[in-house]
Amino acid sequence: MRVTLGGVNKSFAANHILKDLDLTFDAGEFVTLLGPSGCGKTTTLRCVAGLENPDAGSITAGDRVFVDASEHSFLPPHKRRVGMVFQSYALWPHMTVRSNVAYPLKRQKVARPEVKRRVQETLAAVGMQAHADRYPHELSGGQQQRVALARGLVSAGGLMLFDEPLSNLDTKLRTAMRTEIQRLHKKFGNTSIYVTHDQEEALALSDRVVIMNAGRVDQVGSPETVHSEPGSRFAADFVGFENILECQSLDSAGIATLDGGLQFRAGGERSSPTPGSAIAFRGKNVRPGKIDGAAIAGRGVIRDSTYVGEQWTANLETPGGALVAVAVPAGGERFIGREGDGTTVDFGIRADDVVVLER
Numbered sequence: 001m002r003v004t005l006g007g008v009n010k011s012f013a014a015n016h017i018l019k020d021l022d023l024t025f026d027a028g029e030f031v032t033l034l035g036p037s038g039c040g041k042t043t044t045l046r047c048v049a050g051l052e053n054p055d056a057g058s059i060t061a062g063d064r065v066f067v068d069a070s071e072h073s074f075l076p077p078h079k080r081r082v083g084m085v086f087q088s089y090a091l092w093p094h095m096t097v098r099s100n101v102a103y104p105l106k107r108q109k110v111a112r113p114e115v116k117r118r119v120q121e122t123l124a125a126v127g128m129q130a131h132a133d134r135y136p137h138e139l140s141g142g143q144q145q146r147v148a149l150a151r152g153l154v155s156a157g158g159l160m161l162f163d164e165p166l167s168n169l170d171t172k173l174r175t176a177m178r179t180e181i182q183r184l185h186k187k188f189g190n191t192s193i194y195v196t197h198d199q200e201e202a203l204a205l206s207d208r209v210v211i212m213n214a215g216r217v218d219q220v221g222s223p224e225t226v227h228s229e230p231g232s233r234f235a236a237d238f239v240g241f242e243n244i245l246e247c248q249s250l251d252s253a254g255i256a257t258l259d260g261g262l263q264f265r266a267g268g269e270r271s272s273p274t275p276g277s278a279i280a281f282r283g284k285n286v287r288p289g290k291i292d293g294a295a296i297a298g299r300g301v302i303r304d305s306t307y308v309g310e311q312w313t314a315n316l317e318t319p320g321g322a323l324v325a326v327a328v329p330a331g332g333e334r335f336i337g338r339e340g341d342g343t344t345v346d347f348g349i350r351a352d353d354v355v356v357l358e359r
């Protein structure tokens with residue numbers, strides 16, 4: 001089911017939360033809304049579910065109009081046939097697993113034999129049929145989340161909404177449930193809209209990632225694109241580019257002077273800097289020594305070196321006062337761990353590891 005949001009705006013009192021949101025989700029696609037706390041992800045999801053009513057704009061799903069503010073039309077939530085899974089599971093404590101999953105179908109006035117069949121089928125799909133007669137408090141967190149998934153799936157007429165469903169689970173279970181969500185998404189073929197602030201989760205699950213910033217779409221792209229080619233300073237920072245240096249000036253040969261006096265010589269596949277642009281690179285791409293054909297080459301004093309298990313992190317303080325964050329694998333041949341704070345080292349960054357940010 002194709003879902004389209006056109007010009008969606010939503011305010012709570014004087015706070016303008018969603019600002020002219022245009023988004024399209026293709027049939028059967030898995031799309032994640034990724035962004036920091038408060039950027040409006042949940043509000044977007046709640047507008048699609050019908051739990052909030054946008055002040056302006058429209059939302060359509062397939063050939064159905066969920067809401068069109070200009071026409072004052074609003075389809076109530078239970079008529080949208082949307083499956084929703086919440087962080088808190090939101091299971092009814094006084095109902096068995098079976099009754100929890102059957103609940104949305106009963107609200108839709110589905111005939112009894114069909115309710116029975118669909119509940120059984122869905123509980124089997126999430127591996128919970130053996131626990132059908134238990135109550136939520138008799139289940140582990142992971143099992144409760146499976147029931148919540150089943151309840152969402154049973155009522156999803158082509159559209160599933162997930163609001164940080166894995167946040168309450170421990171790391172190991174979270175990874176297992178991620179695989180499970182992917183498997184169920186493929187099996188049921190719903191369009192899935194998934195909200196998270198966890199970058200790794202978004203990359204692992206999605207066909208496309210929507211990065212949201214303060215109620216607007218900042219960037220939309222494949223997981224690979226948003227990870228390696230962020231479109232803005234905000235997106236770069238959010239997906240973990242530790243270094244974002246402003247381009248202070250540009251000479252006629254196209255060499256940019258960055259914060260702290262570092263120089264950037266454009267090359268490779270990436271575009272050239274322009275005045276007002278910034279340069280971003282990851283700490284793991286800062287290489288030790290003098291690098292042949294480096295786009296950025298410098299020297300810095302190692303500061304703040306910290307061992308964090310798999311790697312060392314540190315800042316390299318350049319003579320011009322810039323701090324360049326580095327992350328190097330622990331136990332390797334590379335600098336930081338061996339040299340330690342206070343040592344001056346050469347470093348370089350290759351052109352292919354640098355992204356030029358125009359906004």
Ligand SMILES: Nc1ncnc2c1ncn2[C@@H]1O[C@H](COP(=O)(O)OP(=O)(O)OP(=O)(O)O)[C@@H](O)[C@H]1O
Nearest residue numbers: 012013017035036037038039040041042043044197
């Ligand atoms: N019912 C409400 N009344 C007033 N303000 C609200 C309401 N719901 C959300 N907000 C505000 O809207 C903003 C966006 O909230 P929303 O829950 O959509 O963000 P989010 O991106 O999902 O963040 P989080 O990851 O923390 O859930 C926040 O500032 C929040 O306080």
